[in-house]
Amino acid sequence: MEPLKLKVSYAPFVRSKDSIESVMYNVAVALLPATLVSIYFFGWRALLVTGVSIVSSICFEWAIDKIRKKPTACLDGSALVTGQLLALNLPSGLPLWMVIMGAFVAIVIAKHLFGGLGFNIFNPALVARVFLLISFPAAMTEWYAPFSVDMQTAASPLGILKTDGLQALADFNTLDAFYGIRPGSLGETSILALLPGAAWLLYKKYITWHIPATFIGTTLLFTGIFYLIDPLGYASPLFHLLTGGLVLGAFFMATDMVTSPLSLRGQIIFGIGCGVLTAIIRLWGGYPEGVSFAILIMNALVPLLDRWDVSEIKAKKQPSIKAA
Amino acid sequence: MKTFKTGGIHPPEQKLTSGKAVEVMPHPQELAVPMSQHLGKPAKSVVKVGDEVKKGQRIGAADGFISANVHAPTSGKIKAVKQHPHPGGQYSMTVFITPDGKDEWLEGLNTPECDWKKLSKEEILKRITDSGIVGMGGAGFPSGVKLSPPKDKTIDTIILNGAECEPFLTADHRVMVEEPEAIIKGLEIITSLFQGKVSAYIGIESNKPDAVAALKKQADSKGIGIVVLETKYPQGAEKQLINAITGRTVNEGELPFDKGCLVHNIATAIAIYEAVCKNKPLIERVVTISGMEIHTARNIRILVGTKFSEIAAFCGSMTEKTNQVITGGPMMGKAQFSLDVPVTKTTSGILFINNRGLEKSGEKTCIRCSRCISACPQNLQPWLLANTAQLRDFETIELYGMANCTECGSCSYVCPSKRELVHWIKYAKTLASKRKQRQSA
Numbered sequence: 001m002e003p004l005k006l007k008v009s010y011a012p013f014v015r016s017k018d019s020i021e022s023v024m025y026n027v028a029v030a031l032l033p034a035t036l037v038s039i040y041f042f043g044w045r046a047l048l049v050t051g052v053s054i055v056s057s058i059c060f061e062w063a064i065d066k067i068r069k070k071p072t073a074c075l076d077g078s079a080l081v082t083g084q085l086l087a088l089n090l091p092s093g094l095p096l097w098m099v100i101m102g103a104f105v106a107i108v109i110a111k112h113l114f115g116g117l118g119f120n121i122f123n124p125a126l127v128a129r130v131f132l133l134i135s136f137p138a139a140m141t142e143w144y145a146p147f148s149v150d151m152q153t154a155a156s157p158l159g160i161l162k163t164d165g166l167q168a169l170a171d172f173n174t175l176d177a178f179y180g181i182r183p184g185s186l187g188e189t190s191i192l193a194l195l196p197g198a199a200w201l202l203y204k205k206y207i208t209w210h211i212p213a214t215f216i217g218t219t220l221l222f223t224g225i226f227y228l229i230d231p232l233g234y235a236s237p238l239f240h241l242l243t244g245g246l247v248l249g250a251f252f253m254a255t256d257m258v259t260s261p262l263s264l265r266g267q268i269i270f271g272i273g274c275g276v277l278t279a280i281i282r283l284w285g286g287y288p289e290g291v292s293f294a295i296l297i298m299n300a301l302v303p304l305l306d307r308w309d310v311s312e313i314k315a316k317k318q319p320s321i322k323a324a
Numbered sequence: 325m326k327t328f329k330t331g332g333i334h335p336p337e338q339k340l341t342s343g344k345a346v347e348v349m350p351h352p353q354e355l356a357v358p359m360s361q362h363l364g365k366p367a368k369s370v371v372k373v374g375d376e377v378k379k380g381q382r383i384g385a386a387d388g389f390i391s392a393n394v395h396a397p398t399s400g401k402i403k404a405v406k407q408h409p410h411p412g413g414q415y416s417m418t419v420f421i422t423p424d425g426k427d428e429w430l431e432g433l434n435t436p437e438c439d440w441k442k443l444s445k446e447e448i449l450k451r452i453t454d455s456g457i458v459g460m461g462g463a464g465f466p467s468g469v470k471l472s473p474p475k476d477k478t479i480d481t482i483i484l485n486g487a488e489c490e491p492f493l494t495a496d497h498r499v500m501v502e503e504p505e506a507i508i509k510g511l512e513i514i515t516s517l518f519q520g521k522v523s524a525y526i527g528i529e530s531n532k533p534d535a536v537a538a539l540k541k542q543a544d545s546k547g548i549g550i551v552v553l554e555t556k557y558p559q560g561a562e563k564q565l566i567n568a569i570t571g572r573t574v575n576e577g578e579l580p581f582d583k584g585c586l587v588h589n590i591a592t593a594i595a596i597y598e599a600v601c602k603n604k605p606l607i608e609r610v611v612t613i614s615g616m617e618i619h620t621a622r623n624i625r626i627l628v629g630t631k632f633s634e635i636a637a638f639c640g641s642m643t644e645k646t647n648q649v650i651t652g653g654p655m656m657g658k659a660q661f662s663l664d665v666p667v668t669k670t671t672s673g674i675l676f677i678n679n680r681g682l683e684k685s686g687e688k689t690c691i692r693c694s695r696c697i698s699a700c701p702q703n704l705q706p707w708l709l710a711n712t713a714q715l716r717d718f719e720t721i722e723l724y725g726m727a728n729c730t731e732c733g734s735c736s737y738v739c740p741s742k743r744e745l746v747h748w749i750k751y752a753k754t755l756a757s758k759r760k761q762r763q764s765a
Binding site for chain 1: 657660662689744
């Protein structure tokens with residue numbers, strides 16, 4: 001028998017089957033119902049936006065890996081998820097060159113200029129969305145109503161609330177909003193389509209309940225207080241839950257592993273902060289929607305929250321070491 | 325069902341051999357008995373090439389307080405005394421014996437069973453120390469030393485570790501099913517060494533109901549508690565076992581006796597019983613031979629010093645797909661570079677595996693999923709320890725609790741980026757202690 005070649009490696013010799021790829025592809029699958037429903041509601045244009053966003057994200061990832069002389073990671077699923085999330089955050093009628101520009105901002109600027117996967121401070125898809133929103137405010141708020149044949153633009157419920165006030169929303173239908181039959185970004189409209197994906201991620205333990213629950217809970221509480229004070233001046237918390245990107249953001253964007261805190265305490269503070277900021281921007285801010293801004297602002301606080309935990313570990317150790 | 329409080333994982337159990345009775349392997353052609361089979365200083369060889377030795381004769385003398393005697397596993401002739409590969413990964417002084425086939429015991433050893441209750445405490449401890457008993461769970465700490473804790477520590481709880489939480493391993497399991505009387509006697513001997521009210525427990529994971537039943541039959545009348553533990557890794561780690569059974573937490577820098585506890589392995593209890601009641605030194609043990617690439621996975625009773633190559637042949641040899649041979653379990657074991665290495669007192673298992681993960685290996689960047697934090701049974705931040713270790717910042721890493729890491733490997737197991745987290749912590753531990761030695765020298 002030929003002498004056996006034994007390989008020496010580090011323990012443990014069994015590893016869990018989870019990998020970066022499996023995490024990312026599971027998120028992509030969880031987003032699939034929302035993507036499919038958006039195509040059903042908004043037609044081929046939604047498919048086009050989603051396709052262009054994903055393909056250009058993956059291409060930028062490939063190119064930047066080459067430029068940074070890193071092993072190609074364009075198929076590890078992270079660019080796919082970024083592209084998919086970006087598309088879900090865009091209106092279906094957005095010019096495609098803007099979509100490509102968004103993918104560029106997400107992958108090259110928000111992700112790789114900060115060091116690539118694992119090092120980015122801000123959620124790449126949200127940076128791209130906010131970049132587009134600030135650069136092209138008109139195009140980014142030209143929503144189409146679902147199933148619109150004549151491609152007529154309409155305002156989103158939050159937009160109507162901001163510009164025309166509560167009385168303009170008299171014909172707002174709660175159940176329709178839950179199903180997603182309202183103008184808005186591709187993925188934010190149908191709460192119904194987002195829930196199975198969220199449940200899947202919770203079940204697979206890719207996310208925990210802490211961030212979504214505190215995020216949504218705080219937004220509801222905050223808007224609820226003002227609704228109780230002045231029901232004629234402020235929209236109900238239910239309206240705030242079903243409109244805008246609250247559910248999409250709370251389950252799929254704020255929970256992004258890379259840009260959320262590590263400890264449970266940090267995650268709860270993070271979720272509460274997101275909720276408060278969202279409510280403040282929605283109620284009194286210049287923009288009708290505050291979810292993206294809220295998450296990005298809280299993203300910036302994540303290193304600080306993590307550092308708090310680390311310094312506590314150190315502080316606990318310090319006296320015992322000095323005594324020794 | 326009891327369990328430890330923080331962290332833990334559940335790798336596939338793979339207990340292929342749990343239903344297979346212990347078989348005795350015929351004596352090999354040659355024995356290679358390392359002088360270092362325990363924690364502490366290696367024993368000093370007391371034989372020369374050409375000497376005739378009897379079975380059980382001392383061939384290595386304990387060198388210092390934390391050390392252990394080594395005995396000839398069978399009668400025969402000393403062929404060589406030289407450096408030889410050791411399953412721990414290094415080379416060790418090793419005594420080679422060519423068996424004469426007679427298997428003759430040295431006078432006065434392996435006597436008919438005596439009543440240990442008639443022996444004095446000093447005599448019991450002497451027999452345990454003389455017989456070279458060490459912790460057989462893996463660490464190999466000399467049992468005589470462990471059983472003589474400092475005078476100011478009160479021991480009120482004795483725990484036998486029958487958790488066997490590592491995948492594949494079933495040696496302790498089989499012994500619990502087949503020799504429950506010996507285990508109980510060993511536990512009684514250990515308990516008799518301590519004054520006052522001492523409670524005795526045997527912790528067993530719930531995946532071994534037959535072992536629980538066998539021991540319960542013997543233990544109930546003796547006031548020994550059989551504790552069924554949740555099947556969760558690392559249930560059998562000393563600190564986790566103490567936490568699961570007593571609820572006490574052994575903090576950083578503390579030893580079990582600081583919390584009134586003493587933990588012994590199942591196999592060690594039998595070895596203590598045999599040493600005390602039969603004057604039988606520790607020269608053989610039960611080993612699980614398993615893994616997907618060995619022809620016949622089995623539990624075998626085997627002489628210390630038997631080479632892995634002979635064991636593989638006895639088990640019908642391994643397939644060509646074998647790329648790793650592991651001593652111990654797959655979580656904390658060591659990969660071998662040669663099949664020339666011998667079984668030692670602490671070898672609980674030998675696994676022949678085809679580790680397909682090796683080709684795909686290669687650490688990726690941390691995606692901050694925080695799984696290592698929730699898996700860590702010691703409540704540490706493995707990612708932070710590993711990052712600091714990579715920076716070789718050995719002062720800061722102590723502040724992050726490096727000394728508290730038990731190296732169970734749960735963090736590396738769960739990491740989706742396949743980072744070698746526990747390896748980096750071990751690396752930092754080794755370098756930090758070397759640096760300390762250099763500074764004090």
